[in-house]
Amino acid sequence: MTRPLYLFREALVNMWRNPMVVAGAVLAVFVSLTLALGAVVLGEIVRVNTVQWQDGDHVIVFLKGSADGITLESHIGLENEIADWDVVESTRYVDQTGAYEEFQEIFANSPALIREVDPASLPASIRIQLSDISRWRDVQLRLIDKPAVRSVTAQGTILEGISGLTTGLNVGALLLAVIQAAAAVVLIANTVRMAIYARRDEVGIMKLVGAGNWFIRIPFFIEGLLEGLLGAGLAVVTVALIRPWLAEAGSAVDLIQLDVADGFFWRRAAILILFGGLAGLAGSTLGLRRFLKV
């Protein structure tokens, strides 16, 4: 038991006596993994917001009103007809009062605009949620010539645009995370290698005194592991501190949610810390290889 304790103590003493080298390695891990975790969180934010869009109303049918000779009964009749279609999951009727309430909610920050708008000018509508959103064009075509219909807005066009954008963002975020993770390993390897290079005479002396390769290696491994864990831990703390601030910023915009679920975040954080430790070990292994020839 003496030896493992001795080797662990050796690593801690080495770190204590080389604060600049340790700080360099920890910062290298910290910067790379903060960006990597940031990219993972960004990817999740994009996914969450895409799901929200996909869960919303896919097709909105704006209806003509009494001025055009269209009655409430016609509105209800049309809604019932649409609800029977195979491709439709559900329908919701929003009358003029409901439309005005929604308008007030959306433009809550623009009271002047709300004052200018006459509730009677806002049309009633039928909100349709599709069971298969890829068929939104068929639904639009079937509705457009109905006498009670003023216009049809398909969220599908927006969805298609957003879907393309979010796929791009997701792939970009994933790519960024992978690049940052690879950069972390390279940076740690380089930093540990420089640390060992600076102490190559020391390694030579240890060998002269009869220290075996593992006896020399293990404190460096522990050092790399601790530096990796410390850097990754700092990265997690940093992103965890940014999260509430980001969520608050996101809450100001109705349609966007700039936060991720706690479970998602802490699971990824645990993986990141594990990765930091492994990257530290890998860095030490790569860094030591050259200096341990007998």
Added chain:
Amino acid sequence: MIRLQDVTKIYDGGTVAVSDVALDIPKGEFVFLVGPSGSGKSTLIRLLLREEETTRGKIWVAGKDITKLPSWKVPYLRRTVGTVFQDFKLLPQKTVGENVAFALEVIGRPRTVVHTQVSQVLELVGLDGKAERFPHQLSGGEQQRVSVARAFVNRPPILLCDEPTGNLDPGTSVGIMRLLDRINRTGTTVVMATHDHAIVDAMRRRVVALDNGMVTRDQHTGRYEEGPSQ
């Protein structure tokens, strides 16, 4: 204790550092390796430590043929051979006590044993009370004493010294030689490469002279320059 049989070392590039050297050094002997720079003294020490491998010939250290030693066993060889160098080779980030203790830590001695033996050997070399100092806080002579203490702390049967007084003034050198003599009297074989005439002449021990990698003289109790053996 040490035996070299027709040992030749040729470095990459063709430089012949040691040529057909044959030597027998019995247990407890004190041997000076003398000769000008480039005569092969340091290469011989490096061969005995397996820092270099022979091109031809065989070397036995403490009964083992070290030319056949696999790399992973080299640390075990070095634990039986204490080494002292001109530039002290101390670990700068470790204190005096830690430097000396390191030679015991690598062979897995328990902490209580390490503590006792380090205290004893520091007292032997006259550095008791300086265990907590760092090498840069000591004089050259004191640093060499730490180096000797580290080399001797696990009581190796052989002590190899490569110009141990090369960086020291004459007065300090005498102190180091007294220490090495004292260690030799405990039965430790000492092989010391040097070109310090005064020390060799004063000690009157076995002298092996090298020139261009070859043994040119081997006297039982000799002087630095060639003269009648006694």
